[in-house]
Amino acid sequence: MGQDLKVEPGTKVDLKDYDPDFTGKFKSEQETLEELARIKEKLFDLQALMYADNRFALLVVIQAMDAGGKDGLIRNVMSTFNPQGCVVIPFKVPSEEERDHDYLWRIHHVIPKRGEINIFNRSHYEDVLVVRVHGLVPKDVWKQRYDQINDFEKYLAENNVIIKKFYLHISKKEQEERILKRLLDPKKNWKFSAADLKERDHWDEYMEAFEDVLTKCSTKSAPWYIVPADKKWYRNYVVAKVLVDTMEGLDMKWPEPSPDVKELARRAQATGKLPPVP
Ligand code: AMP
Numbered sequence: 001m002g003q004d005l006k007v008e009p010g011t012k013v014d015l016k017d018y019d020p021d022f023t024g025k026f027k028s029e030q031e032t033l034e035e036l037a038r039i040k041e042k043l044f045d046l047q048a049l050m051y052a053d054n055r056f057a058l059l060v061v062i063q064a065m066d067a068g069g070k071d072g073l074i075r076n077v078m079s080t081f082n083p084q085g086c087v088v089i090p091f092k093v094p095s096e097e098e099r100d101h102d103y104l105w106r107i108h109h110v111i112p113k114r115g116e117i118n119i120f121n122r123s124h125y126e127d128v129l130v131v132r133v134h135g136l137v138p139k140d141v142w143k144q145r146y147d148q149i150n151d152f153e154k155y156l157a158e159n160n161v162i163i164k165k166f167y168l169h170i171s172k173k174e175q176e177e178r179i180l181k182r183l184l185d186p187k188k189n190w191k192f193s194a195a196d197l198k199e200r201d202h203w204d205e206y207m208e209a210f211e212d213v214l215t216k217c218s219t220k221s222a223p224w225y226i227v228p229a230d231k232k233w234y235r236n237y238v239v240a241k242v243l244v245d246t247m248e249g250l251d252m253k254w255p256e257p258s259p260d261v262k263e264l265a266r267r268a269q270a271t272g273k274l275p276p277v278p
């Protein structure tokens with residue numbers, strides 16, 4: 001797609017090298033629509049196949065700055081999936097009970113089971129993002145977490161959890177425009193939080209924290225993708241395309257019907273319980 005979206009393990013990421021306004025081979029949303037529609041149909045079918053095949057689970061992790069487009073992406077792309085078998089899990093400030101456990105406890109709890117898809121709106125990465133930027137735990141505690149997260153994700157991958165992680169990359173300018181819209185549009189007003197403005201003061205520290213996440217935690221088991229996200233339509237296209245390529249690459253199969261199914265059908269037809277096959 002031109003600009004490298006997947007972070008190859010071992011790459012030192014400098015986000016200044018990634019253009020948030022990049023749109024690959026497309027010049028307008030219009031040009032993506034036909035292919036996106038085809039991809040979405042495939043995703044729906046692949047989900048059914050994944051459920052029937054019952055060997056893999058799919059975990060999609062989405063992280064971004066405030067107003068980065070996590071909700072919009074979920075609405076546009078993930079709504080393609082059959083809700084029976086796809087769950088979106090938003091991670092908020094940890095509850096008291098969650099805080100009494102290790103930070104991966106609330107995560108492990110909601111890892112998808114075989115045949116199912118879970119979408120994380122924020123994730124365990126908050127524990128090396130907001131937690132780091134605001135010093136919610138000491139540095140020597142969050143520093144260890146990159147290796148812990150890699151080990152955890154490797155363990156999940158070895159247990160057939162397919163993990164894809166998307167960082168939605170917006171520019172500071174685009175964030176400003178979106179925050180302004182939230183302020184001005186009555187239907188978006190509720191989304192505006194004073195915290196978003198406060199967090200904006202920490203933009204550079206967040207960029208550094210994201211660069212460390214992308215540099216240290218893009219692994220073969222669980223790669224990160226840097227999604228140019230100033231254009232919502234390109235963001236949607238990129239994530240849908242990565243997901244369809246991932247699921248198509250899994251070599252899934254429809255299970256063989258049990259041998260007696262044909263015999264049962266034959267008998268049901270002979271006794272008139274089923275109409276004859278035309
Ligand atoms: P929102 O996604 O806009 O509903 O906001 C959720 C808030 O929860 C964000 O401000 C996150 O930074 C915060 N949050 C999520 N996970 C954690 C965590 N592990 N520790 C502290 N804050 C968190």
Ligand code: MG
Pocket residue numbers: 066067193196
């Ligand atoms: Mg918010």
